[in-house]
Amino acid sequence: MVADARQRAYEAVATVTDPEIPVLTIADLGVLRDVTVNDGQVEVTITPTYTGCPAMNVIALEIDMALVRAGFTGAKIRTVLSPAWTTDWLTASGREKLLAYGIAPPDRAGGRRALFGEARAACPLCGSGDTELLAEFGSTACKSLYRCRSCREPFDAFKCH
Amino acid sequence: MSVTTTSIAVDETPLVLHLLRRADDALILGHRLSEWTGNAPTLEEDLALANIALDLIGQSRALFDYAGSLCGLDEDQLAYRRDARQYRNLLITEQLNGDFACTIARQFLYSAFIDPYWREAMSSSDATIAAIAAKAEKETAYHLRHASEWLIRLGDGTGESHRRAQAGLEELWPFTGEFFEVDAPDQSLIDAGTIPDPAELHDGWSSRINTILARATLTRPKDSWMQTGGRTGRHSEHLGHILAELQYLQRSHPGAKW
Numbered sequence: 001m002v003a004d005a006r007q008r009a010y011e012a013v014a015t016v017t018d019p020e021i022p023v024l025t026i027a028d029l030g031v032l033r034d035v036t037v038n039d040g041q042v043e044v045t046i047t048p049t050y051t052g053c054p055a056m057n058v059i060a061l062e063i064d065m066a067l068v069r070a071g072f073t074g075a076k077i078r079t080v081l082s083p084a085w086t087t088d089w090l091t092a093s094g095r096e097k098l099l100a101y102g103i104a105p106p107d108r109a110g111g112r113r114a115l116f117g118e119a120r121a122a123c124p125l126c127g128s129g130d131t132e133l134l135a136e137f138g139s140t141a142c143k144s145l146y147r148c149r150s151c152r153e154p155f156d157a158f159k160c161h
Numbered sequence: 162m163s164v165t166t167t168s169i170a171v172d173e174t175p176l177v178l179h180l181l182r183r184a185d186d187a188l189i190l191g192h193r194l195s196e197w198t199g200n201a202p203t204l205e206e207d208l209a210l211a212n213i214a215l216d217l218i219g220q221s222r223a224l225f226d227y228a229g230s231l232c233g234l235d236e237d238q239l240a241y242r243r244d245a246r247q248y249r250n251l252l253i254t255e256q257l258n259g260d261f262a263c264t265i266a267r268q269f270l271y272s273a274f275i276d277p278y279w280r281e282a283m284s285s286s287d288a289t290i291a292a293i294a295a296k297a298e299k300e301t302a303y304h305l306r307h308a309s310e311w312l313i314r315l316g317d318g319t320g321e322s323h324r325r326a327q328a329g330l331e332e333l334w335p336f337t338g339e340f341f342e343v344d345a346p347d348q349s350l351i352d353a354g355t356i357p358d359p360a361e362l363h364d365g366w367s368s369r370i371n372t373i374l375a376r377a378t379l380t381r382p383k384d385s386w387m388q389t390g391g392r393t394g395r396h397s398e399h400l401g402h403i404l405a406e407l408q409y410l411q412r413s414h415p416g417a418k419w
Contacts, residue, residue, distance in 0.1 A: 051220020
């Protein structure tokens with residue numbers, strides 16, 4: 001019974017999507033860390049991708065609403081900073097969804113330490129590796145802006161972090 | 162008629178004081194950078210400076226939140242209800258943006274200090290500081306790369322961009338001494354392994370500066386008189402103007418929420 005409640009709560013929370021990248025759920029992103037249920041009291045633990053990510057307030061609100069719809073009221077939502085989120089927490093299916101959505105998924109760790117490292121992102125539209133970085137900072141805190149030299153299309157790439 | 166105030170008093174233990182110093186640095190610099198929104202030279206830089214501002218304000222919130230938990234206040238009270246003399250930020254963070262080259266010079270000088278600071282603070286004996294540092298360090302590494310690349314482009318660009326970048330460096334250099342100041346409260350935290358010793362970061366900072374300036378064909382300004390005072394609440398005239406804008410709503414309607 002307890003395990004069942006936890007499962008229902010988890011499934012409700014796991015459907016919440018990132019308001020800025022609506023194809024990704026917070027479970028895909030690795031933002032959802034834990035869901036516990038004690039005596040009907042749900043506690044959800046989340047972690048921000050970036051400290052100033054403005055999506056976190058909306059995500060917390062949507063978690064609460066998803067739980068209410070699933071019959072859980074008065075949920076507690078806890079934000080933790082440690083361990084620090086990294087792009088490696090993005091799930092394999094999350095990476096596929098990003099690519100299908102037109103955003104290049106991040107490289108697996110490594111390289112970002114190099115001050116002038118040549119980070120490369122393959123074009124999510126035509127698949128070409130011949131791309132160039134246009135701007136380190138893109139439309140949200142977690143993305144940068146690239147252009148494909150083959151198909152000439154600009155595209156967003158998830159920052160390696 | 163009685164005189165009322167919307168200001169709050171803060172019990173500044175050494176740890177609270179240090180957290181406020183770092184939080185105020187991030188908040189005030191974030192606020193300054195946000196002034197570029199809609200005004201930056203290109204759309205990409207508009208986004209970049211707004212993103213960096215957002216990171217810094219996010220860092221300040223985490224620091225205010227922790228400081229507040231130690232002194233019985235919340236992040237909004239700490240940001241909105243302290244007077245200029247209670248602000249503990251580095252003077253460099255409150256200086257006017259100037260032109261784009263001057264803003265980039267400030268970002269470079271500050272990021273080259275704060276990025277290794279957070280990296281060291283990841284091994285703090287205080288678990289919350291270590292957690293905040295691990296988040297902040299990933300972000301400041303990006304900020305440092307952004308500022309370094311721009312400084313090289315400006316310094317090694319046209320005669321005019323070179324002149325402006327050099328002028329920005331000369332203007333801001335006297336504010337860099339404050340990065341490395343240590344007073345008695347900070348020393349007690351250094352001794353306890355709670356925060357890094359900035360003196361140990363000086364050589365790394367200096368060599369980073371030299372490497373990037375050489376690539377930018379810019380000249381390192383001479384060390385002379387260094388400004389001081391931000392850490393004890395003695396600020397330049399600019400901070401009051403920032404706070405007037407930043408705090409207006411909470412001063413007019415204390416505790417307002419929406």
